[in-house]
Amino acid sequence: MTPGSFETLEQKIASKTAAVGIIGLGYVGLPLAVTAAKRGLPVTGFDIDPGKISRLDAGESYIEAVDSADLVALKAAGQMGWTTDFSGLAQMDVIVICVPTPLTVHRDPDLSYIERTAEVIARHLSPSTLVVLESTTYPGTTADVMTPILATSGHLPGKDIFIGFSPEREDPGNAKFRTATIPKIVAGDGAEAGKLIEAFYTIVVDRVVPVSTTQTAEAVKITENIFRAVNIALVNELKMIFDRMGIDVWEVIDGAATKPFGFMPFYPGPGLAAIASRSTRST
């Protein structure tokens, strides 16, 4: 055990000197990296895709929610950098994982990205580091899959290193809610990890909502996704039925949405299956 691991990290986060590494610079990771850098934390983005890193080097954002001008300004100010060289993880105090979690052809969760990433982190991990998983996954992944891999570093979870989960709620294309203004669920694997993850995200976003365990935080995300999936499927079924009855489903939803409680409007669309077939991404 490294004496003072918790206190050292707590102090670095509080003083905004904690070096933050974001792994996976996609729809979730890049906006998060820019938001954290804008709020004064020194940020390094890590991605295996050299094409993305080249575009960032050229000052070009490939994510709608991120302004190219912000990338250029944050890089020039020394507030943000990016690389494909994962050895730099050794200098990070907070590491956030935003890699994909697609479904396999059998529609099982494909955790290989999380596993590969945890293995790379374990190879470079320094004591007194907070590691946070943001990728969407099933309850238990942080404790049962990620933590044992990180423990192969030789650093003791809960003593030398601290582990947490904070589900991503990014909604690409949503002009009303951006990374900083979407409330963030956080949970640590133990009381000290809980304090660290809450302190970190309190800098990055406007509202942090701590829950008691990483499994609970993972279940919150899955619940949100199930709620959305079921309601999208429901409203598409209702559209087909009402169409046959000569009833305008949009007028029905607008009418139902005037109920001030117990109803949330969902609108007919291509459906989850169509969305899933166009992309390997889960939300």
Ligand SMILES: NC(=O)c1ccc[n+]([C@@H]2O[C@H](COP(=O)([O-])OP(=O)(O)OC[C@H]3O[C@@H](n4cnc5c(N)ncnc54)[C@H](O)[C@@H]3O)[C@@H](O)[C@H]2O)c1
């Ligand atoms: N996009 C959304 O709207 C959304 C919303 C909520 C949650 N999520 C979840 O967030 C996670 C990330 O999704 P995304 O949409 O940002 O995916 P994405 O495909 O846009 O980005 C993932 C990035 O990770 C990189 N990557 C892949 N393997 C890597 C590795 N081993 N090491 C480093 N980088 C690696 C890829 O090159 C890519 O840049 C997923 O679990 C997803 O389910 C996404």
